[in-house]
Amino acid sequence: MSTDTTEIKFTPENLAKAQEIIARYPEGKQKSALLPLLHLVQAQWGWVSPEAMDYVASLLDIQPIEVYEVATFYTMYHLQPVGKHVIEYCRTGPCCLMGGENVYDHLKKRLGIETGQTTPDGLFTLKEVECLAACGWGPVFQIREKYYMNLTPEKVDEIIDELSKQE
Amino acid sequence: MKILTEHINVPGIETFEVYRKQGGYTAVEKALKKMTPEEVVEEVKKSGVRGRGGAGFPMGMKWSFLAKPEGVPRYLVCNADESEPGTFKDHYLMKSIPHLLIEGMIVSSYALGANKSFIYVRGELMYVIGILEKAIAEAKANGFLGKNILGSGYDLELIVQPGGGAYICGEETALLESLEGKRGNPRNKPPFPAVKGLYQCPTVVNNVESIANTPWIVNNGGDAYASIGIGRSTGTKLISASGHIKKPGVYEIVLGVPVEEFIYSDEYCGGIRDGHYLKALVAGGSSVPILPAHLITKTANGESRLMTYESLADGGFQSGTMLGSGGFIVFDETACIVRNTLNFAHFYRHESCGQCSPCREGTGWMEKILYRIEHGTGTPEHIDLLVDVAKKIEGNTICPLGDAAAWPVASAIRHFRDEFEWHVTHPEEATKPGAVFPFEPVLN
Numbered sequence: 001m002s003t004d005t006t007e008i009k010f011t012p013e014n015l016a017k018a019q020e021i022i023a024r025y026p027e028g029k030q031k032s033a034l035l036p037l038l039h040l041v042q043a044q045w046g047w048v049s050p051e052a053m054d055y056v057a058s059l060l061d062i063q064p065i066e067v068y069e070v071a072t073f074y075t076m077y078h079l080q081p082v083g084k085h086v087i088e089y090c091r092t093g094p095c096c097l098m099g100g101e102n103v104y105d106h107l108k109k110r111l112g113i114e115t116g117q118t119t120p121d122g123l124f125t126l127k128e129v130e131c132l133a134a135c136g137w138g139p140v141f142q143i144r145e146k147y148y149m150n151l152t153p154e155k156v157d158e159i160i161d162e163l164s165k166q167e
Numbered sequence: 168m169k170i171l172t173e174h175i176n177v178p179g180i181e182t183f184e185v186y187r188k189q190g191g192y193t194a195v196e197k198a199l200k201k202m203t204p205e206e207v208v209e210e211v212k213k214s215g216v217r218g219r220g221g222a223g224f225p226m227g228m229k230w231s232f233l234a235k236p237e238g239v240p241r242y243l244v245c246n247a248d249e250s251e252p253g254t255f256k257d258h259y260l261m262k263s264i265p266h267l268l269i270e271g272m273i274v275s276s277y278a279l280g281a282n283k284s285f286i287y288v289r290g291e292l293m294y295v296i297g298i299l300e301k302a303i304a305e306a307k308a309n310g311f312l313g314k315n316i317l318g319s320g321y322d323l324e325l326i327v328q329p330g331g332g333a334y335i336c337g338e339e340t341a342l343l344e345s346l347e348g349k350r351g352n353p354r355n356k357p358p359f360p361a362v363k364g365l366y367q368c369p370t371v372v373n374n375v376e377s378i379a380n381t382p383w384i385v386n387n388g389g390d391a392y393a394s395i396g397i398g399r400s401t402g403t404k405l406i407s408a409s410g411h412i413k414k415p416g417v418y419e420i421v422l423g424v425p426v427e428e429f430i431y432s433d434e435y436c437g438g439i440r441d442g443h444y445l446k447a448l449v450a451g452g453s454s455v456p457i458l459p460a461h462l463i464t465k466t467a468n469g470e471s472r473l474m475t476y477e478s479l480a481d482g483g484f485q486s487g488t489m490l491g492s493g494g495f496i497v498f499d500e501t502a503c504i505v506r507n508t509l510n511f512a513h514f515y516r517h518e519s520c521g522q523c524s525p526c527r528e529g530t531g532w533m534e535k536i537l538y539r540i541e542h543g544t545g546t547p548e549h550i551d552l553l554v555d556v557a558k559k560i561e562g563n564t565i566c567p568l569g570d571a572a573a574w575p576v577a578s579a580i581r582h583f584r585d586e587f588e589w590h591v592t593h594p595e596e597a598t599k600p601g602a603v604f605p606f607e608p609v610l611n
């Protein structure tokens with residue numbers, strides 16, 4: 001990932017989206033666009049770099065610190081480069097009741113990594129997250145926008161096989 | 168009797184066309200063409216509907232507190248930051264029948280005099296945000312949103328705002344901070360949002376399910392709504408059922424169904440999974456006190472416990488709990504209460520915003536102590552220490568997250584103390600994989 005700030009720019013399509021988002025708040029309240037823009041950053045680059053935060057600050061005409069303090073507060077923003085697929089695994093009570101801990105152990109073994117790590121091929125990053133509001137369909141993990149539910153070790157293998165094949 | 172989910176399984180109900188065919192958007196027509204905003208507020212007041220996010224505060228009363236200074240915009244913000252462990256009803260409702268929320272937002276915004284309203288959805292539900300935005304575009308294309316809706320002269324714009332992954336933003340003032348592009352630190356109250364909310368303007372924040380009730384109330388009247396349910400628990404409630412039951416899922420119940428019926432009837436949870444029996448239950452999301460089997464279906468006085476705000480709370484925290492958000496988590500005898508309490512304590516430590524010392528430090532201490540007990544290095548004094556820490560968090564923080572973190576720990580020790588003691592007196596046994604305190608069944 002480049003750290004050259006001159007290269008940090010939204011694609012024309014994302015810039016149009018960003019401008020549309022900024023325009024929807026009342027006049028002078030453009031800072032409300034901060035969380036949505038950070039999501040847009042992550043959608044384009046996969047993670048939220050300090051340079052991208054500065055870029056967002058310039059788009060919203062706010063101080064960089066106002067972006068940093070927000071980006072570091074919310075857990076969805078990846079502040080380090082991540083693998084192609086970030087698996088966000090629910091570790092909270094109801095999923096555990098449905099065997100979530102065993103499935104998670106299986107997933108870690110299958111990928112050969114621990115929580116927070118990325119596989120050497122750069123394909124998968126594993127993160128533990130709190131309740132994803134899908135407790136009746138647990139165990140659950142999420143990859144980008146997609147929820148994978150009622151997980152079993154077999155189902156986990158199928159998902160990993162499928163995503164590995166896409167390479 | 169279904170108010171919210173009657174049409175939820177109709178194929179294509181997520182589209183404007185099918186939703187409209189099922190009688191959708193008639194409440195907007197009725198409200199905007201035949202009712203004044205005050206009349207809509209009056210019907211919601213009469214309905215007695217209470218906030219469905221967890222606090223259970225009467226919605227009509229909350230609306231009536233909204234300040235209306237001249238020349239200052241007012242806002243309606245829908246709280247769709249559903250993050251309370253055990254709760255997934257709003258997720259289900261929004262993804263399945265998005266237009267119901269949109270319709271509710273229109274009549275509610277009209278009632279409150281808001282011309283720009285927000286739906287704040289937890290960021291993890293990005294796919295649901297896509298569903299809602301599509302529904303909004305459809306409603307707009309059909310003249311139910313935008314300028315001069317149905318020729319009434321009323322304008323409304325709806326904005327869907329993503330969160331960034333923070334349970335605390337379900338607290339209404341933290342949500343407003345987040346919506347303003349800041350960290351989700353709850354505000355000191357007063358001033359309440361009804362006076363100074365979003366952008367320091369008068370604001371109402373309501374849960375998804377609360378708002379989704381308003382079209383039915385407008386169409387059928389507040390009295391009709393109030394006639395459903397029991398006493399001050401009017402209407403229906405979405406219950407998110409999870410854990411060791413045969414049929415996990417979201418159920419819409421008329422408030423007043425016996426808890427026993429809800430657990431064992433095939434219409435709802437279908438009973439405990441085969442070969443197992445009920446050990447404990449969290450009735451209203453992870454924050455509310457956990458109850459042992461003998462206090463779940465009957466109150467301490469031996470009366471049948473009902474799914475209402477009042478009946479679940481009967482006996483106070485000594486023998487009762489709360490309806491909360493309706494996150495109904497069922498534990499059979501294979502569940503270790505200590506392990507589950509540690510799990511929840513980890514959650515609250517992780518989600519504390521860090522603003523108030525009792526919560527920031529206390530949630531961490533509780534997790535560490537519970538970790539020791541669960542992993543065989545606890546002492547008998549640790550159990551009382553936990554109770555002490557929980558007591559010192561409760562009531563001493565800006566927002567209710569402190570209470571929410573303290574209650575699960577305090578109630579687990581209150582009702583399952585022998586299990587905690589077994590962990591500290593029999594660490595070798597208790598730390599074996601899958602080990603559970605030898606528990607005597609309470610047969611129903």
